[in-house]
Every structure is written in structure tokens, then in C-alpha cells.
Amino acid sequence: MKELVTYPRKKSSMKKNTISFPKAGLDKETLLQKMTERRANDTHWQTGKAFALVYHPGKERSEAIKAAYDMFFSENALNPTAFPSLRQFEAEVIAMTADLFHGDENTCGSLSSGGTESILLAVKTAREWGKKKMKIAHPEILIPETAHPAFYKAGYYFGVKVTKIPVREDFRVDMEAMKAAVSENTVLLVGSAPSYPHGVIDPISELSDLAVEKGLLLHVDACIGGFMTPFAKKLGWPIPDWDFSLPGVTSISADVHKYGYAAKGASTILYRNHELRKHQFYVITDWSGGIYGSPTMLGTRPGGAIAAAWAALMTIGEAGYLEMAARTLKATQMLQEGIAAHPELKIIGQPDVSLFAFGNSEEGKNIDIYALADELSKMGWSFDRNAVPISIHITVNQIHLEVVSDFLADLKTALDKVKKFRLSHVTSKVQIKAVKGLQKILPEGALAKIQSATAGKGGGGAPKAAMYGMMGALAGTGDLHTMVLNFLDKLNGLEKVEIKASESD
Ligand SMILES: Cc1ncc(COP(=O)(O)O)c(C=O)c1O
Incomplete structure (x- = not known):
């Protein structure tokens, strides 16, 4: 019979692991010393070098949020009756976020470990809703091609068909294509507010109309924009409506660990009503350990992350978020102007808020953008690289206002260097x-x-x-x-x- 799994034949043929389990424990000082050394080559986000991954609200605010995390470091929200404080924090984070997104008394949700988990939950909820309410055996979701990979992951994990809808020239989803793709198996439409690669908001109002017309669910992925766009709008930026104020929007994901400036491990998933949210929960009533019910994907849920999410909203408050949004948007504008001042470069599309991509203009078509990215990386800057079109992706946060001129100076140096290369430069x-x-x-x-x-x-x-x-x-x-x-x-x-x-x- 063909062997499907390779089992080691003899113990002696198994190679020893290269790191053994520590014998004696280290004292705190040595431990932290070792860890500090390990950090040496990490990105210096504290000085604003990271245009991705880290959102820094400044020393004072982050110390308050860290203290909150620390206070609930050991607590576990798996059983909320043991820690009513955590239950209360979670419920209040959801209620405050629902208020920000124009929800009503029926709006509800959960705190998850991050944007990906919130999206997984939204898709799983839609699958269950489709099966139970619509009797759809093979549910399908329609997502803009620019939507986050978490939607594909959800499809892969939960056996849901994911159909990719093309975007228009402005990188917003093509509504004609979306309409044409609706089938008898469609359960959920998706739009981003904004999308990660190009920072543009999909036509959510039109998606809402389509969802209402066809009786479908509509999820808005505001994982990255949820705690930025409402404040940008209050500051007078022309942000289109994308939240529960639109009748067709049935769920929203928004990460407190991004522009909410909370500790990592906190995202909100909100639903228009409780009936819908029930499809998210998991319950087993005949387990030998007793009845087990769980709202999200995790079993044990970190008390620290939940407490820190609440602490971030409470200690920053609307005034703080407005102040940080203003700094972020100012930095975004300055960066975009500085980048576009180089005739060889251009901003991709018309980004709606504080994340954007830049690539080469017609005049700079011989510039190798990835080589430019490599040069900037060597100077310690960290960011993502987009594939379509080839571009450098920048997520701005409030700390970047302090480094705009440093970045633009390094960009000029890097560009001058790369201009000497040709596109076919292959010896980098x-x-x-x-x-x-x-x-x-x-x-x-x-x-x-x-x-x-x-x-x-x-x-x-x-x-x-x-x-x-x-x-x-x-x-x-x-x-x-x-x-x-x-x-x-x-x-x-x-x-x-x-x-x-x-x-x-
Ligand atoms: C639009 C959008 N959705 C979802 C996610 C996934 O979030 P996470 O990395 O917290 O899982 C991201 C992450 O950047 C995002 O930008």
C-alpha cells in the first residue's frame, strides 16, 4: 500500500532538535537583556519607521493602554461569568463602536482577535444564515478583487465559494459586474471601507441598494478604516457613507488594534441584529465536559487585549481620535505631495484617507519600483509592496507627522540612486x-x-x-x-x- 504519511522507522534515525528545552529558568534581568538584543534588527516603529503593522498613539497614551493590558494579563474571557469585568468591557467596546457606526439598539457584536477573525466570523455567519434561512446548500460570496485575503481564507476554511469581482479603473468594485454575478447561491456581498491595497472605499451605498433589492447580506470590511474614517469625516474630509446608516449593511468589521491604537488582538465584528449574530456562535450541548458555548473562533480569550481595547477607547476618546486623525491626515497629505513632486512617481488612484500606494508615472516608467523599495528598506523604512499595479504601500499614522521630511529626503536619495538603474537592472x-x-x-x-x-x-x-x-x-x-x-x-x-x-x- 502507498504510504501517505512518513513515520520515522527507528528512534535512532530521528535527528535531534537543535534547541533543547531550557533547564534552569533565567532571571528577569538576563531574560530582558537577551530579548532586547534580539530586537536589534527589528523595525524601529517607535521612531516612525513603520508604514505598516504598528499604530503608535504616543508614549503617554500607550503607557495607559499597556497598564490596562497588564492589569488583565492573566484573565480569560472564555467564561465571562468568572470575569464580569471583561464581559462588561467587551459589551461596552461593541456598544461604543456601534454608536460610531450609526447602529441602533439592535446592533450587537463581538470582540475578536483581529481583522482576519472578524472576517472569518462574518463569512461563517453568512454561510449559516444562507443555509438556515435561504436553504442554500452551497453558499457563495461576492468580493471585490481588492478585498483582504481573509475572505479567501474564510472561503477555504468554511467551504464557501468566493467569487472575485473586478474593480474599475479607480480600484473601486465594478457594480455592473457585481450585479451580474449575483446567483441563486449568493448569500453575501462584500465591500471595503477602504481596501488595503489602494486605500479606496468601494461604492457601499450602491452595494447596500443591491443587497436590499436581492435580499442579501452585506459585509463592510472597515478593519483598517473603521477607527479613522468617522473621524476624518468629522474633520471635513469627503468620506462617503459606508456604515449602518445604509439599510443594506448587515455586518461590519473594524479593528481596534489598528487606528483604534489598542494592543494587538482586538477587532470588532458588528451585526445589524441579534438574530444574525446567533449564526456566528458555536454551541455543543452533549460534550462530556458539560454544555459549551463560544461566541467567536477562539476558546481561551485574552483578558489583556479586551481590557486594552476598552482602555484605548476610554483614554483616547473622540477628542483624542480627532486630534490623531488630523495629524495622520496632515502627514498623509504632505507625504503624497512630496512623493508626487517627483515627476517619475505618482499616487495610485485617489485614496480616500490615510493609506495609499505610489508607483511610477509615465515619465518614470523606467524606474524599478521594487528596487526603490529595496533602497528605502535599507534605510530602515518598513512598508508593503503592492503587486497590482507595482507600487509601494504606505499606511500613515499619527507618529508619521514627525518623520515626513526624513522620509521624503530618503526617498529622494533612493530615487536618485535607482534612476541610474534601468528597468532591466538585474544585478541588484x-x-x-x-x-x-x-x-x-x-x-x-x-x-x-x-x-x-x-x-x-x-x-x-x-x-x-x-x-x-x-x-x-x-x-x-x-x-x-x-x-x-x-x-x-x-x-x-x-x-x-x-x-x-x-x-x-
Ligand atoms: C482592509 C483590511 N481587512 C482585513 C485586514 C486583516 O486584519 P488582521 O491583520 O488584523 O487580521 C486588514 C489588515 O491590514 C485590512 O487592511
């Missing part, structure tokens, strides 16, 4: 290094496939080919899928994986 040390790194983890034969796939697509042949060019040429293929799986496997192990650009070799 960083790229070669990256490709070599990738080479180590590629499945056998994959490199040859990549070489042929990228030939004629600006790739120029690995290992000299630009890594990102290769990635682009292979996007969506099984080869790239396997490569990324292998990469993730390595990344989640002990072996060192070269992931940072550096000039050293």
Missing part, C-alpha cells in the same frame, strides 16, 4: 540575494520552470532575474503556491531565513 545585490534565498527553498525543478515562465516578461532568467518580476509572472500558479508554502514552513521554524534587504553582501 538585494534581488540576487533574495533569489538565492528563494532558491534554497524551491522545490526541485521549480527554478527551471520559473526561468522559462519569466523569460520575456522582464524576468531575464533566474537567478539574475528580479525576484518580484518572477513573483509577478508566477502569481496565481501552482509553482508559486508551493514555493510560498515551503517558505512559510521555513519561516515558522528555527532555521534562519533571509528576509530583509541589506547592503552588507
Whole structure:
């Protein structure tokens, strides 16, 4: 019989793990010293170098939020009757957020561990609603192609078909295509407010009309924008309506750990009414351990993150969020103006708030944007890289107002350097290094496939080919899928994986 799983034959054939379980514990000082050393190569978000991943409300506010986290470090919201304080914090965070999003007395929700979990829950809720209410056996959701990967993950986890709807030239979802895609299996429409890659808000009002007309659910992914756009609107920015003020919006995800400036591990998932939210819950009544009911995906739920979410809203308050939104939006404008002042660069589309992408203009078509990104990374800046179109992705927060001129000065230096390269510049040390790194983890034969796939697509042949060019040429293929799986496997192990650009070799 063909062996499906590889079991070690003999104990002696098993290689020893390279790190053994610690014998004696370290004292606090040594422990923290070691950890501080480990941090040396991390991104310096404290000084505003991170245009992704970290939202910093300033020292004073973050100390208050940290103290709240610390106070509830050990508590577990798995059983809210044991910790009524946590139950109250969660209920109040949901109620305050519902107020921000124009909910009413029926609006309800849960705190989850992050945007991804909130989206997973929204899709799972829609699946159950579709099955129970609409008798749909094979539910399908329609999402803009720019929607967050968490929706694909949800489809993958929960067996829900995910149909990708194209976006218009302005990167907002094409409503004609959305309408045409509605089928008898459709349970849920999705729009982002805003989308991550281009920072634009989908036409939520039109999505709402469609949802009402067809009797469908509509989820608005405001994971990133939820705690920014309401304040931007109050400050006079032209933000279109996207929340419960629109009748078709049935659920909203908004992360307190992003522009809410709370500790990581806190997102809200809100529903228009309790009936809908019940489809999110999980209950088992005949378990040997007794009746078990759980509102979200997790079992144990971190008291610290829940307490810190409440503390962030309470200590910052509307006045604080308005002040930080004003600083953030000012920094965004200054960055965009400084970037667009280079004729070779342009802002992609018309971003609605404080996240945006920039790439090359017609005049700068020979600039290799990923090489520019590498140069900026070497100067310590951290950000994401978009694939469509090729661009650098910037998420601005209030701390960036202090570093706008530093960033723009570094951008000029990096651009001057990269302007000397041609698009076909393939000797970039960083790229070669990256490709070599990738080479180590590629499945056998994959490199040859990549070489042929990228030939004629600006790739120029690995290992000299630009890594990102290769990635682009292979996007969506099984080869790239396997490569990324292998990469993730390595990344989640002990072996060192070269992931940072550096000039050293
Ligand atoms: C629009 C949007 N949705 C969902 C998410 C996922 O959030 P998380 O990383 O907290 O899971 C993000 C993250 O950036 C996002 O920007």
C-alpha cells in the first residue's frame, strides 16, 4: 500500500532538535537583556519607521493602554461569568463602536482577535444564515478583487465559494459586474471601507441598494478604516457613507488594534441584529465536559487585549481620535505631495484617507519600483509592496507627522540612486540575494520552470532575474503556491531565513 504519511522507522534515525528545552529558568534581568538584543534588527516603529503593522498613539497614551493590558494579563474571557469585568468591557467596546457606526439598539457584536477573525466570523455567519434561512446548500460570496485575503481564507476554511469581482479603473468594485454575478447561491456581498491595497472605499451605498433589492447580506470590511474614517469625516474630509446608516449593511468589521491604537488582538465584528449574530456562535450541548458555548473562533480569550481595547477607547476618546486623525491626515497629505513632486512617481488612484500606494508615472516608467523599495528598506523604512499595479504601500499614522521630511529626503536619495538603474537592472545585490534565498527553498525543478515562465516578461532568467518580476509572472500558479508554502514552513521554524534587504553582501 502507498504510504501517505512518513513515520520515522527507528528512534535512532530521528535527528535531534537543535534547541533543547531550557533547564534552569533565567532571571528577569538576563531574560530582558537577551530579548532586547534580539530586537536589534527589528523595525524601529517607535521612531516612525513603520508604514505598516504598528499604530503608535504616543508614549503617554500607550503607557495607559499597556497598564490596562497588564492589569488583565492573566484573565480569560472564555467564561465571562468568572470575569464580569471583561464581559462588561467587551459589551461596552461593541456598544461604543456601534454608536460610531450609526447602529441602533439592535446592533450587537463581538470582540475578536483581529481583522482576519472578524472576517472569518462574518463569512461563517453568512454561510449559516444562507443555509438556515435561504436553504442554500452551497453558499457563495461576492468580493471585490481588492478585498483582504481573509475572505479567501474564510472561503477555504468554511467551504464557501468566493467569487472575485473586478474593480474599475479607480480600484473601486465594478457594480455592473457585481450585479451580474449575483446567483441563486449568493448569500453575501462584500465591500471595503477602504481596501488595503489602494486605500479606496468601494461604492457601499450602491452595494447596500443591491443587497436590499436581492435580499442579501452585506459585509463592510472597515478593519483598517473603521477607527479613522468617522473621524476624518468629522474633520471635513469627503468620506462617503459606508456604515449602518445604509439599510443594506448587515455586518461590519473594524479593528481596534489598528487606528483604534489598542494592543494587538482586538477587532470588532458588528451585526445589524441579534438574530444574525446567533449564526456566528458555536454551541455543543452533549460534550462530556458539560454544555459549551463560544461566541467567536477562539476558546481561551485574552483578558489583556479586551481590557486594552476598552482602555484605548476610554483614554483616547473622540477628542483624542480627532486630534490623531488630523495629524495622520496632515502627514498623509504632505507625504503624497512630496512623493508626487517627483515627476517619475505618482499616487495610485485617489485614496480616500490615510493609506495609499505610489508607483511610477509615465515619465518614470523606467524606474524599478521594487528596487526603490529595496533602497528605502535599507534605510530602515518598513512598508508593503503592492503587486497590482507595482507600487509601494504606505499606511500613515499619527507618529508619521514627525518623520515626513526624513522620509521624503530618503526617498529622494533612493530615487536618485535607482534612476541610474534601468528597468532591466538585474544585478541588484538585494534581488540576487533574495533569489538565492528563494532558491534554497524551491522545490526541485521549480527554478527551471520559473526561468522559462519569466523569460520575456522582464524576468531575464533566474537567478539574475528580479525576484518580484518572477513573483509577478508566477502569481496565481501552482509553482508559486508551493514555493510560498515551503517558505512559510521555513519561516515558522528555527532555521534562519533571509528576509530583509541589506547592503552588507
Ligand atoms: C482592509 C483590511 N481587512 C482585513 C485586514 C486583516 O486584519 P488582521 O491583520 O488584523 O487580521 C486588514 C489588515 O491590514 C485590512 O487592511
